Amino acid sequence: MKEQEQIIIPISLHKLQDLIYSSFILNVSALGSLNTTGGYFAGYIQSGSTTTFGDAIWTRLSTTAGRYNVGVSTRSNSAVTWLAADLVPGTPCFIVTAYDFSRRSK
Numbered sequence: 001m002k003e004q005e006q007i008i009i010p011i012s013l014h015k016l017q018d019l020i021y022s023s024f025i026l027n028v029s030a031l032g033s034l035n036t037t038g039g040y041f042a043g044y045i046q047s048g049s050t051t052t053f054g055d056a057i058w059t060r061l062s063t064t065a066g067r068y069n070v071g072v073s074t075r076s077n078s079a080v081t082w083l084a085a086d087l088v089p090g091t092p093c094f095i096v097t098a099y100d101f102s103r104r105s106k
Contacts, residue, residue, distance in 0.1 A: 030089055036060055036062075069086065070083050
């Protein structure tokens with residue numbers, strides 16, 4: 001996936017009381033233009049929207065040279081909670097998320 005590219009896949013088979021999970025392997029091969037503010041690249045999005053997220057997974061450039069961080073926000077306008085670990089580019093990380101539609105939580 002290229003920088004700034006968004007792929008939106010609707011999940012229409014859930015009910016409001018369902019808990020859904022997603023998982024993927026994240027392998028950041030190079031830090032490129034990543035900055036300390038970061039940006040989101042995955043998440044659950046409100047039906048019919050391209051901007052209202054239920055949660056989003058973020059990456060940012062760490063303050064430790066040559067490293068990056070992963071974080072999660074629970075809403076489009078909420079603060080990002082960052083994993084404390086500094087991750088090493090080229091090292092695969094297994095990411096698992098869950099979203100509870102009945103509670104609207106990560």
